[in-house]
Amino acid sequence: MSTTATTRTAAMGEGVFSSLRYRKHRDRVIELILLAAALVAVFTTLAIVFILVYESAAFFEHVSIKDFLTDTQWTPLFDDAHYGIMPLVSGTLTVTFVALLVAIPLGTIIAVYLSEFATYRMRETVKPILELLGAVPTVVYGYFALLMVTPFLQKLIPDLPGFNMLSAGLVIGLMIVPYVASVSEDAMRAVPRYMREGSYAMGATRLQTAMRVVVPGALSGIAAAYILGISRAIGETMVVAIAAGMQPTLTFNPTEPAATITAYIVQVSLGDLPHDSIGYQSIFAAGLVLMLMTLVFNLIGFFLTRRFREAY
Amino acid sequence: MNTSMNTTLAEKAATPTFSIAMEERKVAAASSAKAIAEKLDFWYGTNQALKNINLRIAENHVTALIGPSGCGKSTFLRCFNRMHDLQADTKYSGSIMLHPENINLVAKEVDPIEVRMRIGMVFQKPNPFPKTVFENVAYGLRLRGFSGRTELAERVEKALRAAAIWDEVKDRMNESALALSGGQMQRVCIARALATEPEILLFDEPTSALDPIATAKIEELITELRQRVTVLIVTHNMQQAARVSDFTAFMYLGELVEVDATAKIFTNPSKKATEDYITGRYG
Amino acid sequence: MAAVMTIEELRHGLSRRKHLDKLFVVVGLLILMSCLGLLALLFLDLVRDGASRFGWDFLTQFPSRKAERAGILSAWVGTSMIMLVTAVVSLPVGVAAGIYLEEYAPKNWFTGIIEINVTNLAGVPSIVYGLLALGLFVYQFGFGQSVLSAGLTLALLILPIIIVGTRESLRAVPKAIREAAYGLGATRWEVTKDHVLPYSTGGILTGLILGLSRAIGETAPIITIGALSFIAFLPGSPVTGEFPFLNWDWLWSEFTAMPIQIFNWVSRPDQAFQQNAAAAAAILLGMTLAMNAIAIYIRYRFRKKINW
Numbered sequence: 001m002s003t004t005a006t007t008r009t010a011a012m013g014e015g016v017f018s019s020l021r022y023r024k025h026r027d028r029v030i031e032l033i034l035l036a037a038a039l040v041a042v043f044t045t046l047a048i049v050f051i052l053v054y055e056s057a058a059f060f061e062h063v064s065i066k067d068f069l070t071d072t073q074w075t076p077l078f079d080d081a082h083y084g085i086m087p088l089v090s091g092t093l094t095v096t097f098v099a100l101l102v103a104i105p106l107g108t109i110i111a112v113y114l115s116e117f118a119t120y121r122m123r124e125t126v127k128p129i130l131e132l133l134g135a136v137p138t139v140v141y142g143y144f145a146l147l148m149v150t151p152f153l154q155k156l157i158p159d160l161p162g163f164n165m166l167s168a169g170l171v172i173g174l175m176i177v178p179y180v181a182s183v184s185e186d187a188m189r190a191v192p193r194y195m196r197e198g199s200y201a202m203g204a205t206r207l208q209t210a211m212r213v214v215v216p217g218a219l220s221g222i223a224a225a226y227i228l229g230i231s232r233a234i235g236e237t238m239v240v241a242i243a244a245g246m247q248p249t250l251t252f253n254p255t256e257p258a259a260t261i262t263a264y265i266v267q268v269s270l271g272d273l274p275h276d277s278i279g280y281q282s283i284f285a286a287g288l289v290l291m292l293m294t295l296v297f298n299l300i301g302f303f304l305t306r307r308f309r310e311a312y
Numbered sequence: 313m314n315t316s317m318n319t320t321l322a323e324k325a326a327t328p329t330f331s332i333a334m335e336e337r338k339v340a341a342a343s344s345a346k347a348i349a350e351k352l353d354f355w356y357g358t359n360q361a362l363k364n365i366n367l368r369i370a371e372n373h374v375t376a377l378i379g380p381s382g383c384g385k386s387t388f389l390r391c392f393n394r395m396h397d398l399q400a401d402t403k404y405s406g407s408i409m410l411h412p413e414n415i416n417l418v419a420k421e422v423d424p425i426e427v428r429m430r431i432g433m434v435f436q437k438p439n440p441f442p443k444t445v446f447e448n449v450a451y452g453l454r455l456r457g458f459s460g461r462t463e464l465a466e467r468v469e470k471a472l473r474a475a476a477i478w479d480e481v482k483d484r485m486n487e488s489a490l491a492l493s494g495g496q497m498q499r500v501c502i503a504r505a506l507a508t509e510p511e512i513l514l515f516d517e518p519t520s521a522l523d524p525i526a527t528a529k530i531e532e533l534i535t536e537l538r539q540r541v542t543v544l545i546v547t548h549n550m551q552q553a554a555r556v557s558d559f560t561a562f563m564y565l566g567e568l569v570e571v572d573a574t575a576k577i578f579t580n581p582s583k584k585a586t587e588d589y590i591t592g593r594y595g
Numbered sequence: 596m597a598a599v600m601t602i603e604e605l606r607h608g609l610s611r612r613k614h615l616d617k618l619f620v621v622v623g624l625l626i627l628m629s630c631l632g633l634l635a636l637l638f639l640d641l642v643r644d645g646a647s648r649f650g651w652d653f654l655t656q657f658p659s660r661k662a663e664r665a666g667i668l669s670a671w672v673g674t675s676m677i678m679l680v681t682a683v684v685s686l687p688v689g690v691a692a693g694i695y696l697e698e699y700a701p702k703n704w705f706t707g708i709i710e711i712n713v714t715n716l717a718g719v720p721s722i723v724y725g726l727l728a729l730g731l732f733v734y735q736f737g738f739g740q741s742v743l744s745a746g747l748t749l750a751l752l753i754l755p756i757i758i759v760g761t762r763e764s765l766r767a768v769p770k771a772i773r774e775a776a777y778g779l780g781a782t783r784w785e786v787t788k789d790h791v792l793p794y795s796t797g798g799i800l801t802g803l804i805l806g807l808s809r810a811i812g813e814t815a816p817i818i819t820i821g822a823l824s825f826i827a828f829l830p831g832s833p834v835t836g837e838f839p840f841l842n843w844d845w846l847w848s849e850f851t852a853m854p855i856q857i858f859n860w861v862s863r864p865d866q867a868f869q870q871n872a873a874a875a876a877a878i879l880l881g882m883t884l885a886m887n888a889i890a891i892y893i894r895y896r897f898r899k900k901i902n903w
Contacts, residue, residue, distance in 0.1 A: 027782045031699055037691030038700070041712045041758070044751050048723060051730035106626055113623030119400070126627065128891055133634060135805075135887045137812025139854045140876045143861050144637045147644075147869060177630055198439040200398055202452040202504070203429030203609075205616040212451070217442045228718060235720020237815035238854075242861055262722050262815065269725070269819045275734055283819075287726040291719070298718035302711065413602075426609055456600060457608050467599070509599050 052291060055284035062278055068285070074248040074264070076282040077271075083282065085289055087248040091165065091258035092293075095240055098169025098254050099176065099233040104226055106173075107180025111222075114181070115188035116210040127185070130178035138175070142242030145171035150243060163245030163257040171243070172236050180229045187221020188214050224304040231297040235290065237262035261290045344411065346371035346512060346542040347392070351406035352418070354384075354391060356399075361387045363566045365406070369512070374534060374543040376557035376574065378550060380589065384566040385546045389514050392417060392544065393431045394424035410511070429456070432505030433514040437521050438497035440489035440504070445481050448489045448500055452508035467507055474540075475503035476533050495526025502533065506541070513537065515545040519552065531556050550590060554578050562586045638880065645874030653874060658856065662867030667875050670856040672829050673742070673822075674811060676845055677852060680746020681753065681810050686803055689754050693761025693799075698787050717755035724752045725819025733820050740821035742830060743846040748816050753806030760802020764795035797897025801890045808886035812879060814854035822855045853879045 060068070063083040071084025114123050150167040154160045191214050199209040215222065245257030246267045259267070265283045273279045347369040354362035362384050369375050377385040387396075394417065396402040404418040410430075417427050429452075440448050449468045450458075458464055468485075472478040477499040481492070489500050498518060505513055515534065519527040534556045537543055547553050553560050554574060561571040562585070570583045581587045600608075656666025696713075700706040728748035738744045768791050776786040792799075830848035853875060860872035 023782050023785070027784045030784045031695075034691045034695035034699060037688045038695040038709050040688050040751075041692060041716055041754065042709055044716060044727070044754070045712050047731055048719065048727045051727050052723075055730055106630060109623055110627050110630065113619075113627055117620055117623060126631075129631065131891075132884060132887050135808050135812075135883050137814070137854055137876075137879055137883060139812065139814045139857050139861070140641070140880055143641065143857070143872060143876050146861060147873075148637060148640055174630070174633065192439075194435055194437050194439040195441065197395065197398075197435060198441065198501070198504075199451070201393055201395065201428055201433040201435075202455060202508070203425050203427075204451075204455050205425060205612045207616045207619045208455055208612065212454075213441050231718050231720075235722065237720070237722045238858065241815075242858065262720065265722055265726070266815060266818055269729075269821065284726060284730070287723055291723050294718060294720055294723075295715065298715050301718070302714050423609065423613075425613070426606065429605055429609070453599065455612075456605065458599075507599075 048291065052284050052288040055281050056288045058276075059278065059281035059285040062281075063285075072250045074259075077268070077279050081278070084250075085261075085286065087250040088259060088261045088264055088286060089289070090250050090252055091240075091244070091248065091263070092234055092260040092290075094252050094254050094258065095165050095169045095172065095236075095244065095260055096230060096233040098166060099173035099236075100226075100230060102170055102173025103176045103180050103229055103233070107177045107225070107229070108184060108222070110177065110181040111184035111188060111225075112210050112215065115185045116206055116214060127182065130182050133175075133178040134182070136175075138236065138238040139242070141171050141175050142238045145239050145243035157255060160255055161245070161257050163243065164255055165240075165244045165258055166254040168240045168242075168244040169254055172233050172239050175236075175239070176229045176232050179232065180225050183225035183228065184218070184222045187218040187225065190221065191217040220304045220307050224301045227297050227301040227304065231294045231301065234297070235262065235294050237266060241266040261286045265290075344371045345369060347408055347410050347417070349388075349391075349406070349408045352388075352391065352408060353405045354387060354396070355403040357401045361566055362391070365568045367561055367568055367571055369542060369544060370559060371411075371542050372538060372540070373558040374538050374545060374556055375559045375561065376553035377544065377546045377561050377563060378548075378553050378589070379563035379569075381548075383563045385563045386516055387566075388563065389516055389544060389546050392512060392514055393428045393433050394418065395428075395433070397424040429508065430510060431512045431514065432508065432510035433516065434498070434502050434505055434518050436517040438494055438501055440492075440497050440500050442488065442490055444486045445489045445492070445500055446485040449503045449507050451504060456508070468503075471503040471507035472500075474506050474537070475499045476529065476536070477503060493526070495522050495529060498522060498526070498530060499533065502530075506537075510541065512542045512544060515543065515547075517546055517548055520548060527552075550578075562589060564589070641873050641880070642877045644870055645872075645877045648870050648874035649877075653871075658851075658859075662865060662871055665860075665868070665871055667853065667856055667878070669829060670851050670853045670875070671878075673850040674852045676742050676830060677745045677749060677817075677850065678807055678811060680743060680846070681749040682803065682807060684747060684750035685753050685757055685806060688750070689757025689802070689806075690761050690799055692754070693758045693765065694787060694792075696758065697762045697765040698783065698791065713755050713758055717759070720815075721752055721813050722815040722819060724748055725816030727751070728816060728820045739847065740823075740849055741847045742850045744820050745817050745822065745850060745852070746846075748820060749810040749813060752813060752816065753810050756806040756809060757799075757802045760805065761795070761799050764798020764802070765791055767798065768794045797893055801894045801897075804886050804890040804893070808883045808890070811886070812854055812883055814858055817852055817855060818858070823849055823851055853882075 068083055068085055070086075071082050072086060073082035073084050074087045075082045114126060118126070145167045146163075149171055150160070150162060150164065153164075153167055153170075154162075160166070188210075195213055195217055196209055199213040204212070240260045241263040244260065244263060246259045246263050247257055248259040248264060249256060251258055264286055268279055268283045271279075345368045349365050349367045349369075352362055352365040353360060365388060367375075377388060379385050390396055391404060391408060396404070407419070408417040409415070410417050415422060417431075441451065443451075446465075446468055447454075449471050450464050453464055453467055458467075469478060469482075472481060477496060480496060481500070484492075489497060492500060498521075502513075502518075518534075519530050522530065531552060534543060534545065538558070545553075545557065557574045559571060560574045560577040562569045562577065562581070562583070564585055570577065570581060570586045572582070577586065578590060581590060653666045654671065655668055656664060657668050658670075659665040692713075696706065696709065700709070725748065728744055728751075732738045732744040732747055733740060738747075772790050772794070773786055776790045781789065830845035830850065857872050857875045857879065860868045860875065863869070
């Protein structure tokens with residue numbers, strides 16, 4: 001402001017401008033604070049990677065990578081210690097496979113039904129219920145698996161052991177049905193109306209439109225739902241820790257008890273292992289494998305979802 | 313308006329006073345009716361969208377529906393293949409009789425899916441399925457249970473030729489239809505509708521999402537199609553109606569104001585409202 | 596024009612297709628209902644199993660070696676304190692991060708990385724957060740096996756949920772409102788603070804409650820950092836009668852939590868303890884469902900109240 005201006009405008013001008021300078025300065029500071037908060041997400045990822053790699057590095061000083069990948073036993077806490085991750089991986093894959101056998105067909109059929117057949121009111125009632133089911137604590141599902149589903153399965157398969165992967169897998173499957181259904185249904189709803197109209201105008205029935213136009217159109221979204229479902233099943237901990245037993249066994253037979261990667265981590269955590277012991281380090285090595293397995297699926301899921309969003 | 317009145321209008325259209333073009337196209341008053349709408353009313357819930365529509369659709373001719381936005385022309389078009397049945401809370405009364413069988417297309421006991429199998433539709437926005445060009449055109453045949461590869465291929469080629477797009481896509485049959493240009497997509501959609509040899513083909517503003525060159529190609533195609541299929545077209549574009557159609561119906565506020573030979577409607581409409589619309593006073 | 600098939604052929608094929616359609620309706624409905632029904636049955640069974648243990652004593656007693664005298668006092672107090680830490684930490688960080696990503700972040704590779712990170716974190720198995728906390732909070736930072744460690748772990752775990760919830764509700768505020776405020780000379784922060792945030796409160800609150808309802812049931816990460824299952828004392832009260840009225844000792848206290856207690860009881864072969872587990876699980880389930888119901892209600896209310 002020039003000195004020749006009247007007192008009034010000068011005062012006002014200075015007031016306005018100094019306060020504007022202050023406001024802009026404050027804006028800059030706040031932006032940095034907000035950025036710092038957003039960076040917490042990045043630091044969390046970095047910290048996870050750092051901790052897992054750092055503690056695993058200590059583990060791999062004792063254990064060769066070759067033994068880790070090829071040994072068929074996992075007994076880090078025994079005197080005769082073996083460090084082969086395969087028994088844990090086989091348990092994880094078996095439980096995941098059983099879970100998917102339940103979740104993918106049921107989740108998809110429910111999604112198709114809700115998206116293409118159900119009335120508006122029905123959909124609006126069922127979807128929140130599905131969301132609620134997704135919020136049930138996993139320890140409760142563990143209770144179901146051990147104390148309700150296993151006794152029931154034992155009636156069908158008389159020599160089924162009290163701890164087994166079948167029951168855990170079935171319950172995990174049931175647990176992720178709502179998730180698979182809900183994400184797939186979102187993908188199907190996103191297929192544009194004019195696409196459906198094109199099919200109906202040709203004289204297609206609802207089922208034909210659903211199967212030949214809507215599902216192919218929503219394919220990458222549905223694939224993302226499956227993949228994120230797989231990632232959930234792999235990372236699921238409490239159901240297997242409670243119902244599948246904690247004995248690492250190299251088997252793909254779901255009627256046997258076995259440990260998954262997650263169950264092993266829980267088992268070690270329940271004991272009181274000294275920091276810096278090989279047992280302590282072994283859970284980080286197991287965690288690293290788990291993280292890598294889920295990371296692959298999560299990234300595929302992320303890109304599929306994004307590709308799907310671009311399509312329409 | 314009723315059937316007999318329509319016939320009178322068509323007779324008038326054939327007289328040399330109104331149109332030389334009409335004579336060239338050999339529009340005969342005797343051309344038989346493919347479908348006749350009579351006392352057709354339609355409701356969305358409690359909102360009456362169509363009021364007492366009476367219209368005769370001449371076989372193997374092009375009939376255009378024009379009128380301002382919201383006049384009900386698309387709503388009327390969608391009665392012919394019962395697209396409204398996909399929405400809850402819609403109601404028809406009156407009739408659209410399909411000839412020669414004389415079945416009422418909008419009757420409750422007539423299966424909407426059967427209606428849609430017999431009457432094809434092309435939409436405003438080109439809407440090919442996320443499939444290959446071939447599978448798009450074969451879709452209706454597959455719905456009907458055709459599976460022989462040679463027969464499908466023959467029929468698909470025939471439809472693509474009829475839609476004047478065969479030369480452009482014959483080497484791209486296994487590419488996604490979504491990779492084509494807008495005008496090509498729309499002609500694939502026309503081929504898709506033609507493949508099942510529908511009795512009537514409905515066009516709902518088929519060029520409103522296309523550029524002028526693509527539009528010209530579609531218009532040319534519609535003009536050719538007239539020889540083998542009955543066409544009903546909704547258009548915003550009055551020049552388009554004038555270029556492609558034999559008869560034009562003007563709709564306003566859910567009612568059919570006037571229908572006549574196209575040349576008559578555009579040169580000498582008998583209703584004031586039609587004249588106002590055509591001369592651009594509203595719409 | 597000759598049709599590709601006669602009307603009779605066409606009708607015949609059509610009736611088969613329509614039968615398939617009806618079959619699917621039946622199958623779909625059956626599967627949907629049996630999934631929901633099965634889960635409902637399991638929940639009813641849970642409540643029935645635990646029914647004999649519900650009562651005031653169950654809530655006010657410490658765990659015990661005798662099943663019929665055991666209660667969940669230390670568990671629900673522990674859970675409440677952990678949730679307090681989780682909420683206080685995750686809300687400001689999550690909302691701030693959400694605001695940054697939605698309102699400030701330029702579109703470039705750097706913010707792209709932050710976005711992928713948030714998405715990926717939402718999919719990291721919860722037990723991996725437990726390992727992070729064990730290595731970082733418990734040992735590197737020396738927080739020990741405390742309420743603070745547990746609260747921070749769960750705060751990181753639910754951060755993606757709060758960030759996503761915040762972003763969605765910010766995105767729902769129309770551009771016109773922002774432009775109106777910018778037009779009057781407001782800075783970006785002023786626009787956000789005075790206009791965007793107030794309209795987004797409902798969505799943010801929903802995100803927080805959904806996040807906490809997820810955290811309250813999380814078992815694996817808390818086991819990993821070393822929660823104890825047998826705790827016969829309460830952490831010091833956060834509020835005291837003497838100046839300065841606040842006491843931070845509870846943050847450093849050892850703890851147990853509801854899901855830990857359930858896990859411990861479920862794993863015992865003694866049926867009496869399994870009844871305790873059922874009762875505690877039913878209570879935990881009730882808490883989660885109540886929180887979700889509140890979240891759904893808030894979302895519904897705010898949607899109804901604001902008409903753009």
